[in-house]
Amino acid sequence: MDNNFDDIVKKLENNELWDFHGGVFPAEQKTLSNQNLIAQLPLSKYLYVPVKQHIGVEGQVIVSEGQAVLKGEPLTQSSNPFAVPIHAPSSGKILSIGEHVSAHPSGLPELTIKIETDQQDRWLPLTPMVDYQKQSKMDVIGAICNAGISGMGGAGFPTHIKIGTTKQVEFLIINGVECEPYITSDDRLMREHAWQIRQGIDVLCHLLNPKCVVIAIEKNKPEAIEAMEVACKENSNYQVVDIPTKYPAGGEKQLIQVLTNREVPAKGLPIDVGVIMHNVGTCFAVSDAIFSGKPLVQRVVTVTGGAVETPGNFWAPIGTPVSHLFNEANYNSKAQKQPQAIMGGPMMGFSITDESVPVVKTTNCILLPDAKESQTRKEQACIRCGACADVCPANLLPQQLFWHAKGKELDKAQDYNLFDCIECGACAYVCPSDIPLVHYYRVAKSEIKLEQDEKVKADKARERFEKRAARLIAEQEARDEKHRLAAEARKQAMSDSGNTAKDKIAAALARAKAKKEATAKGMSNADESIAPHKANENSGTKASSNERVQAAIARAKAKKEAAQKALQQTESKTANLEPTEISDTDSADSKVMLQDADVADTLDNKDKPAIDKKAKVAAAIAKAKAKKLAQQREEKEAENSIGYPDNANSAVEKNTKETQSDDIQAENLALKKQRVAAAVAKAKAKKLAANSDQVIADDVTTKQDTLQSLDKDNKESQGLDQKKQRIAAAVAKAKAKKAAKDASQKTEDDKS
Amino acid sequence: MNFKLASSPHQHVRRNTGQVMRMVILALLPGVLLQTWFFGWGTLVQVMLAIITVVVTEAAILELRKKDFESAIKDYSAILTAVLLAISIPPFAPWWIVVLGSFFAIAIVKQLYGGLGFNVFNPAMAGYVMLLISFPVQMTQWLPPAGLAQYSHNFNDALYVIFTGFSVDGFSIAQLKTDYDGVTMATPLDTAKTAIAQNLTYSESIELPIFDSLVPGIGVASSWISLGYLLGGLYLIKQKVINWHIPVGMLTTTVVCAIIMSIADSDVYPSGIFHLLNGSIIIGAFFIATDPVSACTTNKGRLVFGAAIGFWVYVIRTWGGYPDAVAFAVLIMNMAVPLIDYYTRPRTYGHSPIKTNKRGINDE
Numbered sequence A: 001m002d003n004n005f006d007d008i009v010k011k012l013e014n015n016e017l018w019d020f021h022g023g024v025f026p027a028e029q030k031t032l033s034n035q036n037l038i039a040q041l042p043l044s045k046y047l048y049v050p051v052k053q054h055i056g057v058e059g060q061v062i063v064s065e066g067q068a069v070l071k072g073e074p075l076t077q078s079s080n081p082f083a084v085p086i087h088a089p090s091s092g093k094i095l096s097i098g099e100h101v102s103a104h105p106s107g108l109p110e111l112t113i114k115i116e117t118d119q120q121d122r123w124l125p126l127t128p129m130v131d132y133q134k135q136s137k138m139d140v141i142g143a144i145c146n147a148g149i150s151g152m153g154g155a156g157f158p159t160h161i162k163i164g165t166t167k168q169v170e171f172l173i174i175n176g177v178e179c180e181p182y183i184t185s186d187d188r189l190m191r192e193h194a195w196q197i198r199q200g201i202d203v204l205c206h207l208l209n210p211k212c213v214v215i216a217i218e219k220n221k222p223e224a225i226e227a228m229e230v231a232c233k234e235n236s237n238y239q240v241v242d243i244p245t246k247y248p249a250g251g252e253k254q255l256i257q258v259l260t261n262r263e264v265p266a267k268g269l270p271i272d273v274g275v276i277m278h279n280v281g282t283c284f285a286v287s288d289a290i291f292s293g294k295p296l297v298q299r300v301v302t303v304t305g306g307a308v309e310t311p312g313n314f315w316a317p318i319g320t321p322v323s324h325l326f327n328e329a330n331y332n333s334k335a336q337k338q339p340q341a342i343m344g345g346p347m348m349g350f351s352i353t354d355e356s357v358p359v360v361k362t363t364n365c366i367l368l369p370d371a372k373e374s375q376t377r378k379e380q381a382c383i384r385c386g387a388c389a390d391v392c393p394a395n396l397l398p399q400q401l402f403w404h405a406k407g408k409e410l411d412k413a414q415d416y417n418l419f420d421c422i423e424c425g426a427c428a429y430v431c432p433s434d435i436p437l438v439h440y441y442r443v444a445k446s447e448i449k450l451e452q453d454e455k456v457k458a459d460k461a462r463e464r465f466e467k468r469a470a471r472l473i474a475e476q477e478a479r480d481e482k483h484r485l486a487a488e489a490r491k492q493a494m495s496d497s498g499n500t501a502k503d504k505i506a507a508a509l510a511r512a513k514a515k516k517e518a519t520a521k522g523m524s525n526a527d528e529s530i531a532p533h534k535a536n537e538n539s540g541t542k543a544s545s546n547e548r549v550q551a552a553i554a555r556a557k558a559k560k561e562a563a564q565k566a567l568q569q570t571e572s573k574t575a576n577l578e579p580t581e582i583s584d585t586d587s588a589d590s591k592v593m594l595q596d597a598d599v600a601d602t603l604d605n606k607d608k609p610a611i612d613k614k615a616k617v618a619a620a621i622a623k624a625k626a627k628k629l630a631q632q633r634e635e636k637e638a639e640n641s642i643g644y645p646d647n648a649n650s651a652v653e654k655n656t657k658e659t660q661s662d663d664i665q666a667e668n669l670a671l672k673k674q675r676v677a678a679a680v681a682k683a684k685a686k687k688l689a690a691n692s693d694q695v696i697a698d699d700v701t702t703k704q705d706t707l708q709s710l711d712k713d714n715k716e717s718q719g720l721d722q723k724k725q726r727i728a729a730a731v732a733k734a735k736a737k738k739a740a741k742d743a744s745q746k747t748e749d750d751k752s
Numbered sequence B: 001m002n003f004k005l006a007s008s009p010h011q012h013v014r015r016n017t018g019q020v021m022r023m024v025i026l027a028l029l030p031g032v033l034l035q036t037w038f039f040g041w042g043t044l045v046q047v048m049l050a051i052i053t054v055v056v057t058e059a060a061i062l063e064l065r066k067k068d069f070e071s072a073i074k075d076y077s078a079i080l081t082a083v084l085l086a087i088s089i090p091p092f093a094p095w096w097i098v099v100l101g102s103f104f105a106i107a108i109v110k111q112l113y114g115g116l117g118f119n120v121f122n123p124a125m126a127g128y129v130m131l132l133i134s135f136p137v138q139m140t141q142w143l144p145p146a147g148l149a150q151y152s153h154n155f156n157d158a159l160y161v162i163f164t165g166f167s168v169d170g171f172s173i174a175q176l177k178t179d180y181d182g183v184t185m186a187t188p189l190d191t192a193k194t195a196i197a198q199n200l201t202y203s204e205s206i207e208l209p210i211f212d213s214l215v216p217g218i219g220v221a222s223s224w225i226s227l228g229y230l231l232g233g234l235y236l237i238k239q240k241v242i243n244w245h246i247p248v249g250m251l252t253t254t255v256v257c258a259i260i261m262s263i264a265d266s267d268v269y270p271s272g273i274f275h276l277l278n279g280s281i282i283i284g285a286f287f288i289a290t291d292p293v294s295a296c297t298t299n300k301g302r303l304v305f306g307a308a309i310g311f312w313v314y315v316i317r318t319w320g321g322y323p324d325a326v327a328f329a330v331l332i333m334n335m336a337v338p339l340i341d342y343y344t345r346p347r348t349y350g351h352s353p354i355k356t357n358k359r360g361i362n363d364e
């Protein structure tokens, strides 16, 4: 910070101030409305309380239609830190919760709670926090938040966020400048409630610990200055400073510049230069919330302009429709050529579109100009006179902004710092060509925001699209590859029918080897029984494990071939089918896998070694059978699909029949090959044992136990006689049958 | 209720473009009246001719462009152009000179570029330069100021000369141009330039009768007329119709150049005050270079713009082929306006001082 704190304080004490660039001097017109006390507005029959009246997020509505509410009862709540609750401004009944024209330049409808007042104005039991100095800061801040207080000067920034700052606050500036012509609500508030404002400042000081408190008031409000001076006399740390009258001296950034010569950095906040600013109205509301426990349910509204007969200030409950204020101030529509009402001041206020627009927390003025005051002249060409640049408090070049905004050169407008425009209206005020400059800026700003939003959206969509395109290409490639393989397989199958026979022989050889191994294994000790697992780690260390590895490789090869074939099979089958079929077959595959897993599970769960062993053997045989069956079936199917390449449906139909006949065949086969199967079972058992060992390896806690049981198991298996094996073979037969049945069922499922 | 919708601000200063232009025209009055006093009714006739021409031209063109010509006329910008052009050309120049120049200024320089606010060049000066280049003879026929002329002339003479080339008494413009010594009249700047070219010293040249006025070295008529325009210019600054930057930048530069050069060789180079009050530099500084449309819009830029014009004025006056140089200097600098504007942008509130990168874009 280039401007030293002590220097600034010294200057302030001597009432030496800085200046901001530009500024204008519109006719003040304050005496119209600041002559009388703030009057209490009679309750209107209906109140329209918008759910969101501040910058941030709205809370959840916690009342329902038809519910009776008391004055001060919260209507919304939220845990979001940027939410500020709203409260019932008076007692009555909730008529509806729905859309209502908003107090916003657009006038777009927004969620509003409509209350029918019972004219009794009964308060909820209030809980003041007079001993706030003894309370924790968080509780005080919470109380301020729960009272629904947001900045009452203009933007409506949630107060509790501002006072919750953890940064060092050098200056707490209380803004009582009120630089807009016509408006006198803060003026009257300071004159009549200076003490309460001071109490509010006390609370803020307690929370923020500022080094210096400055209460800034424009010179054209001598009564307010005096009142505040009296109220702040006791506290030497509070300085009331009168500010030269110049619009927009009350703008946050401009006031900081005038008092401290510091500039809030672009896109920064006042706290970045050690300043926190609150409006006097906010201080009053804070004091109300802490010392009386009252939430923010009313505010001072100036009703003024040439078209009202008795201009003045009113305590208006939030949600009061402006038409009610029109009546109270005796609005004379004949003084206007066309009805016109402005919410806010003549420089920054907006035209309201409907007389049921409600008063909200930021509404400080309703201006009803007479025909003389509301002059609209036709927009003419910009003559580049530069008058606008001379008065711009942000030191922008409004004519360049206008040029680019009008030409829709939004990039260039941003180069000229469009977003630093505070929309004060000074430029348009002086423009001799009557160009509604601010309007052009607003449009350009919203267009840029829209563009940015759209860009974000478009980026996301593009990303999605690109991903999808990549996926589609990958899928297409995979499909092409599969088709190619399938075609090759078909070609091969046609040209060389002995190929599959070869495969079978290879598989048989592998099995034979495995059998041999199994026998060898039968002799081997318990340690070796888990050798395959070890062999993976220390391959080649033992001859016997080498053998096993070879056997395993051979098996794996056979399996892989079978799997490939199955895949080709599925592909060639599904090539002409609907895409959903693919997923069906996929799920069928996964079903097979699941079954395998089931078997493993059962194995795992069985505690008794003997039963375990039997089951394993049985399952292994069953699996082998099922596999073989599947393989055979697949081979047949491959032939089928070659036979009917264009008629996949009939192929599938035929498949089913084939599978049924397979069933019978499988039975025969099982009977015939009982012995072989038994041998195979042994080999499988070994493998399964290894597998289960692996499964166990995953489970650290049970590993030891199971290893022991496996040891036992293996020792027992050494003594296992032929009889048992035969029983196992019988069981295997049954299992194989069942497996085959399952398989056929699956095929049926697939088909359906 | 059907509410009227308007964008903020809802108040305006009660001064619009038309009023601004009218104030400028009003500020020209003292100078124009003095010019009429010294050079005869011809000046006023030319002004009337120019105004009629621009109004007709502008109306016709806007009608063709399907635009509302009433409000365009009411902004008085065309009329101001007409007045500025008319007082720049010799009062007794033939009528078609001013008509052609006015038409050119409005139709080509202003409307062809898109109308008010879009023209790059100052229309009055562009019109003037076009005339000067195309009709050098007619454009340099200045009559001797009152008191020096051999033949006096009245309003009728002015009309006759402008429309027929001869006065009521049958004198031609060439005859009217001679002074009571029978010497053909030239403007002070011309005179000095010619004298110096004839190897007279500057101090000798200002002994000539045309410089016999209140301030030695200043043309009689020029000095008074310049003071008249100066008065109007100061009024405009006071009324905040124009900023001081352009006039101050322009006049200071010319004078400083003149002083430096006359210190170097006072025999050949006229003094600063000579340059300041002779020729059209005062009217140029307050009324022509300040034409908002074709000038810079930032205050820093205006200073640069004014200073550059002042520099060119001095250079062209001293070494150029034409005696006076305001019109050329202004047109040269009109072309540089976008550039100057771009590089003299003020620092926006809350931004660090402007750093300009290759594209000249402000990075934060």
Ligand code: SF4
Pocket: A381, A382, A383, A384, A385, A386, A387, A388, A389, A398, A399, A402, A427, A430, A431, A432, A433, A434, A435, A437
């Ligand atoms: S004040 Fe109006 S006419 Fe003048 S430069 Fe700015 S926008 Fe153009």
Ligand code: SF4
Pocket: A391, A392, A393, A394, A395, A396, A397, A398, A420, A421, A422, A423, A424, A425, A426, A427, A428, A437, A438
């Ligand atoms: S509205 Fe924007 S551009 Fe115009 S004066 Fe205010 S800050 Fe400058």
